[in-house]
Amino acid sequence: MARITAxxxxxxIPAVGAAIDLGKxxxxxxxxxFAGYEFSKRWIAxxxxxxxxxxxxxxxxxxxxxxxxxxxxxxxxxxxxxxxxWGPRPVPVVQGHPELAWHIAQSTILDEFDMxxxxxxxxxxxxxxxxxxxxxxxxxxxxxVIPLAVNVVQYPPPxxxxxxxxxxxxxxxxxxxxxxxxxxxxGTGGMSHQLQGPRxxxxxxxxxxxxxxxxxKDPEALAKIPHxxxxxxxxxxxxxxxMWLIMRGALERAxxxxxxxxxxxxxxxxxxxxxxxxxPR
Amino acid sequence: MARITAxxxxxxIPAVGAAIDLGKxxxxxxxxxFAGYEFSKRWIAxxxxxxxxxxxxxxxxxxxxxxxxxxxxxxxxxxxxxxxxWGPRPVPVVQGHPELAWHIAQSTILDEFDMxxxxxxxxxxxxxxxxxxxxxxxxxxxxxVIPLAVNVVQYPPPxxxxxxxxxxxxxxxxxxxxxxxxxxxxGTGGMSHQLQGPRxxxxxxxxxxxxxxxxxKDPEALAKIPHxxxxxxxxxxxxxxxMWLIMRGALERAxxxxxxxxxxxxxxxxxxxxxxxxxPR
Amino acid sequence: xxxxxxxxxxxxxxxxxxxxxSRLGYHLNQFCMSLMKADNRAAFxxxxxxxxxxxxxxxxxxxAVLDRDYNRMIALGGNIYFLAKIGATDGFSFQxxxxxxTGVPEDEYKAMxxxxxxxxxxxxxxxxxxK
Amino acid sequence: xxxxxxxxxxxxxxxxxxxxxSRLGYHLNQFCMSLMKADNRAAFxxxxxxxxxxxxxxxxxxxAVLDRDYNRMIALGGNIYFLAKIGATDGFSFQxxxxxxTGVPEDEYKAMxxxxxxxxxxxxxxxxxxK
Ligand SMILES: [Fe+3]
Ligand SMILES: [Fe+3]
Numbered sequence: 126m127a128r129i130t131a132x133x134x135x136x137x138i139p140a141v142g143a144a145i146d147l148g149k150x151x152x153x154x155x156x157x158x159f160a161g162y163e164f165s166k167r168w169i170a171x172x173x174x175x176x177x178x179x180x181x182x183x184x185x186x187x188x189x190x191x192x193x194x195x196x197x198x199x200x201x202x203x204x205x206x207x208x209x210x211w212g213p214r215p216v217p218v219v220q221g222h223p224e225l226a227w228h229i230a231q232s233t234i235l236d237e238f239d240m241x242x243x244x245x246x247x248x249x250x251x252x253x254x255x256x257x258x259x260x261x262x263x264x265x266x267x268x269x270v271i272p273l274a275v276n277v278v279q280y281p282p283p284x285x286x287x288x289x290x291x292x293x294x295x296x297x298x299x300x301x302x303x304x305x306x307x308x309x310x311x312g313t314g315g316m317s318h319q320l321q322g323p324r325x326x327x328x329x330x331x332x333x334x335x336x337x338x339x340x341x342k343d344p345e346a347l348a349k350i351p352h353x354x355x356x357x358x359x360x361x362x363x364x365x366x367x368m369w370l371i372m373r374g375a376l377e378r379a380x381x382x383x384x385x386x387x388x389x390x391x392x393x394x395x396x397x398x399x400x401x402x403x404x405p406r
Numbered sequence: 407m408a409r410i411t412a413x414x415x416x417x418x419i420p421a422v423g424a425a426i427d428l429g430k431x432x433x434x435x436x437x438x439x440f441a442g443y444e445f446s447k448r449w450i451a452x453x454x455x456x457x458x459x460x461x462x463x464x465x466x467x468x469x470x471x472x473x474x475x476x477x478x479x480x481x482x483x484x485x486x487x488x489x490x491x492w493g494p495r496p497v498p499v500v501q502g503h504p505e506l507a508w509h510i511a512q513s514t515i516l517d518e519f520d521m522x523x524x525x526x527x528x529x530x531x532x533x534x535x536x537x538x539x540x541x542x543x544x545x546x547x548x549x550x551v552i553p554l555a556v557n558v559v560q561y562p563p564p565x566x567x568x569x570x571x572x573x574x575x576x577x578x579x580x581x582x583x584x585x586x587x588x589x590x591x592x593g594t595g596g597m598s599h600q601l602q603g604p605r606x607x608x609x610x611x612x613x614x615x616x617x618x619x620x621x622x623k624d625p626e627a628l629a630k631i632p633h634x635x636x637x638x639x640x641x642x643x644x645x646x647x648x649m650w651l652i653m654r655g656a657l658e659r660a661x662x663x664x665x666x667x668x669x670x671x672x673x674x675x676x677x678x679x680x681x682x683x684x685x686p687r
Numbered sequence: 688x689x690x691x692x693x694x695x696x697x698x699x700x701x702x703x704x705x706x707x708x709s710r711l712g713y714h715l716n717q718f719c720m721s722l723m724k725a726d727n728r729a730a731f732x733x734x735x736x737x738x739x740x741x742x743x744x745x746x747x748x749x750x751a752v753l754d755r756d757y758n759r760m761i762a763l764g765g766n767i768y769f770l771a772k773i774g775a776t777d778g779f780s781f782q783x784x785x786x787x788x789t790g791v792p793e794d795e796y797k798a799m800x801x802x803x804x805x806x807x808x809x810x811x812x813x814x815x816x817x818k
Numbered sequence: 819x820x821x822x823x824x825x826x827x828x829x830x831x832x833x834x835x836x837x838x839x840s841r842l843g844y845h846l847n848q849f850c851m852s853l854m855k856a857d858n859r860a861a862f863x864x865x866x867x868x869x870x871x872x873x874x875x876x877x878x879x880x881x882a883v884l885d886r887d888y889n890r891m892i893a894l895g896g897n898i899y900f901l902a903k904i905g906a907t908d909g910f911s912f913q914x915x916x917x918x919x920t921g922v923p924e925d926e927y928k929a930m931x932x933x934x935x936x937x938x939x940x941x942x943x944x945x946x947x948x949k
Contacts, residue, residue: 185847185851192525193524194473211909223710231561234476283515286518322892323921324830326920327941328935353829356826356829361832392911393931421781466769471713491723601771602767603701604699608805642767670803
């Protein structure tokens with residue numbers, strides 16, 4: 126049977142993608158950002174998953190205001206990098222895993238999550254920057270990816286509790302998939318950042334640290350944080366952190382933190398990155 | 407505050423729409439079908455709602471296989487009749503109620519229903535035939551309509567229980583809307599019919615009668631019916647009946663049946679129509 | 688969950704549009720969607736094969752469309768709500784399509800419906816497990 | 819629920835993209851989506867006003883785009899994830915947009931970020947209810 130081996134969270138800042146694409150990772154400004162992923166790149170090479178369920182938010186790329194799904198699961202064979210206004214990122218096409226994606230869609234719908242099934246979708250920096258951070262610049266991504274897009278653009282987004290429970294439902298779905306696959310779940314976005322208006326540039330190291338601590342030790346408490354607290358404490362785009370709870374809900378309660386990185390700033394944002402491993406079976 | 411005054415269910419057979427549009431309602435074949443709606447037309451003229459929340463399924467008109475939402479709520483100002491292959495039906499443009507629709511969207515998402523918000527959508531016979539059956543052929547529809555599209559095309563559809571609970575969440579949402587509006591909820595589709603393959607034409611009067619009886623007396627029991635039982639007993643397109651549970655969940659437990667009509671056949675389908683009134687306040 | 692999909696297979700004469708069928712019939716069904724535009728219907732009517740070549744479906748699927756073999760289209764992943772657009776383009780009613788799928792003349796099919804439809808007795812179960 | 823939307827209004831310098839904003843900014847944001855195509859970007863650059871006239875937005879919204887007044891666009895229903903496409907079309911980084919929105923020179927804004935960002939203390943609450 127398929128099993129979830131590990132999860133990780135990471136910011137998905139577009140400027141980080143640009144730094145990689147333009148060969149600036151060695152510059153003094155960027156060096157400390159990428160240093161935080163050195164361990165992670167070695168770790169993932171040793172623990173290469175067959176499939177990543179990549180939880181991210183679409184930043185008004187695949188989904189306009191015409192149709193706004195709360196949870197959208199990508200069941201296509203492949204997904205093209207989106208043109209977000211400066212041409213598509215020069216990264217490989219993302220290869221999906223339709224069989225597992227459809228299985229997760231079916232299982233979660235029967236568990237009463239009201240998923241939107243998507244068979245055609247371009248993927249933006251929210252999905253491709255995490256891949257670049259973990260895998261660098263290969264000719265092809267080394268594993269399959271199932272995009273799971275969460276609405277955090279149009280209010281209201283799903284509650285933290287709903288995200289947590291979706292994670293649990295994904296865990297159940299993966300465990301019932303009848304093929305021997307190593308699956309990881311990634312939660313992306315965050316940490317504290319505000320990209321709009323006179324309060325742009327807000328960073329809250331204390332909030333972020335508590336969130337990183339709680340992710341391993343007390344995720345149930347994090348799942349109770351109301352939206353207004355994210356926006357107040359972590360900035361308007363800090364709401365992206367609800368997506369991390371999907372990752373956490375998909376892992377076991379006893380998951381162990383094996384790496385943590387926190388850095389301010391990358392562009393306007395606090396970079397947060399943590400790796401959790403499920404207990405060995 | 408807004409309140410739900412009544413609910414009704416009705417089949418939404420395309421051939422019924424064609425009979426109306428082509429002036430065939432007086433023909434011997436069609437006469438008994440439309441006779442069943444005579445009471446209903448007088449009743450609704452006396453109890454005219456300000457807004458109808460119209461639960462229906464899109465029949466591969468607004469939603470292709472590119473993107474399949476489980477629950478999609480129409481928040482637009484208006485909705486055009488869809489061209490389903492023979493030109494759009496000659497019926498008025500459907501006027502939405504964006505304020506209430508957005509309010510229901512927000513309330514149900516915070517109640518952990520994973521709605522898809524839709525701001526641009528054509529509406530097919532699933533939505534317009536019920537309007538024609540109740541309102542005839544006016545120059546403009548006499549009330550606002552909020553389309554609520556439920557996936558019953560791609561398996562799995564939402565469970566009956568999920569539909570029932572969505573109805574309850576809609577009831578809560580309407581009750582918290584700060585305007586004095588009379589709202590009805592309509593559940594459409596069904597009853598027994600199969601449109602595909604060698605078993606096409608299946609009709610199950612016993613199942614349909616039990617379903618109509620249970621709708622008033624024991625809706626909780628109906629909410630437990632598994633998908634396979636709908637398909638087996640009521641035909642592959644009989645699965646549309648799960649949508650009736652959304653209507654029923656939105657009404658009070660003590661709602662009273664004021665009209666019932668059942669007729670076989672209209673085209674390939676058993677016509678089922680029932681009107682339930684909430685107790686007066 | 689495995690049980691979920693398998694349970695439907697006991698129902699005679701019925702194909703449930705699950706993930707397998709949906710993946711199989713994706714382009715066939717998307718072709719049907721294209722018939723929602725009058726221009727496309729005209730182009731299809733003007734040259735069916737040429738129009739079908741525009742869609743990356745299998746040759747089997749194309750042939751089933753050309754043959755108006757609805758049961759075959761369903762077996763190859765078509766869904767009746769999508770396929771209905773072909774019927775509409777042809778100007779046929781749903782009852783005409785039903786007569787094609789059930790293999791009886793349209794008159795006879797209509798008479799069966801007027802007489803109360805296809806009975807449920809004997810049509811519940813292939814294996815007889817469900818009575 | 820009423821409390822849900824109102825709670826956000828206590829947060830300084832922040833517009834939450836709720837139903838009201840979304841309805842207000844619908845066409846402004848859909849215009850931004852159009853800039854995801856190179857041809858449209860070229861057409862916009864070749865004649866901004868003419869391009870904006872194609873979209874049924876208000877004259878105020880058009881002027882805010884022409885002025886690259888992001889705070890005004892946000893007040894008029896723009897959402898930053900959509901508006902970022904204008905910045906990308908102009909070839910500006912997000913930090914450039916942030917400097918425009920915060921009204922400080924880009925150098926100064928960058929220096930603030932390098933120094934740890936805008937502090938949360940004093941930026942939580944308009945009313946002082948949240949400390
Ligand atoms: Fe983001
Ligand atoms: Fe229907």
